[in-house]
Amino acid sequence: MPRFSHDTLASGLSLQLSLLEYLMYRNKKVSVVVPAFNEETQINRVIDTMPEWVDHIVIVNDRSRDRTSEVVRANAVYTTGRIQLIEHEVNQGVGGAIATGYKWSRDNGIDVAVVMAGDGQMDPADLPAILDPVVDDEADYTKGNRLVTGEAFQKIPKIRFFGNSILSLLTKIVSGYWHVADSQTGYTAINAQALEAIDWDRMYKRYGQPNDLLVKLNVAGMRVVDVPIEPVYDVGEKSGIRVRKVIFTIGSLLVRLFFWRLKEKYVIRNFHPLVFFYAFGFFGVALSAIMFIRLIALWIGLGHIPEITFLSWLFSFSLGFNSLFFAMWFDYEENKHLNPPLRSRDVRARKRAA
Incomplete structure (x- = not known):
């Protein structure tokens, strides 16, 4: 034995x-x-x-x-x-x-x-x-x-x-x-x-x-x-x-x-300043869209674009784009811990074991 x-x-x-x-x-x-x-x-x-x-x-x-x-x-x-x-x-x-x-x-x-x-x-x-x-x-x-x-x-x-x-x-x-x-x-x-x-x-x-x-x-x-x-x-x-x-x-x-x-x-449960950046971002994007339409209309009507109109459009677009970028960056950092990376594991081995 x-x-x-x-x-x-x-x-x-x-x-x-x-x-x-x-x-x-x-x-x-x-x-x-x-x-x-x-x-x-x-x-x-x-x-x-x-x-x-x-x-x-x-x-x-x-x-x-x-x-x-x-x-x-x-x-x-x-x-x-x-x-x-x-x-x-x-x-x-x-x-x-x-x-x-x-x-x-x-x-x-x-x-x-x-x-x-x-x-x-x-x-x-x-x-x-x-x-x-x-x-x-x-x-x-x-x-x-x-x-x-x-x-x-x-x-x-x-x-x-x-x-x-x-x-x-x-x-x-x-x-x-x-x-x-x-x-x-x-x-x-x-x-x-x-x-x-x-x-x-x-x-x-x-x-x-x-x-x-x-x-x-x-x-x-x-x-x-x-x-x-x-x-x-x-x-x-x-x-x-x-x-x-x-x-x-x-x-x-x-x-x-x-x-x-x-x-x-970000408002009711725990206030975060990123809401201001989103607000400025949406305001800037909306304003730049209006300014762009005005810019095209003046170009068609006058044959050229007034400098003040172009600068206004550029400023509003920059304000909107940068504000949205920073808002999303803040949101990314605030939620990083809720989206942890998947630990390394051999998925194929898990399938074979199943």
Whole structure:
């Protein structure tokens, strides 16, 4: 009979405990919120590929017109009680479905709530990478970033890639999370503290929900980290997004959110002089636009530009540009601690381990 040293036995026991802890996902109770609207052909793929250590799969049927609920109930996992199927009586949009799942997670003692779409576009292999910064207390909220992978431009439809890039740039300014990109991704994880901090009943309920949430998280002082993930397309999904319409809808939402964040964070909760720089900046830009129109009109009417008109335009433009630059710089510095860099980790190794 082979004999083992004390160190060997201790090492084996430690490995067993480590494996057990991993299967429970490091002693954290995890739910995956799945907003679903007309996903009868895709929902089984999401359920069947879900890692075993996910405690609850919270599927929110947002008043689907197909057999989404019937397909979920027919899945073998449903009989285990691991699936929580919530039915909306009125369609609330993807943001409303996510909010419902978040509220269930908050009220049922979930440590980390993840969002994965019901169309199978989110790779379960990326789930450990999404969870780890929250579990390790690096962040209160993590979100996938599809734009940083080398194949993003080839995999993502071009109009979506450019639309997402524009919205991501605007969301940096609006939310205060200057290192966050791919603002429209729905692959996210949020901890219990952030779940408690946000009023989900007042969350924007359509496709602008990720932008709205980032702004609310910033005002609440929550840390946000981007995690590189692989974009997944052409798995049978059918998108209901109309990019041109969404850009204008979310664009107007971003304007409202920007001024709301300035008011809440830098006027009401803790005054900061950057509001003056933003005020001077917007005043200068507006004045320079008026002066530029006058400059063009005089050029056309007189054949030349009076020096005083040109100097007035140059002064107002310089005032506006420099004021906006300093305001954004102050905002960047004020929020740097809420957007920490992702610690070095081998994401591919995490995928293999999963």
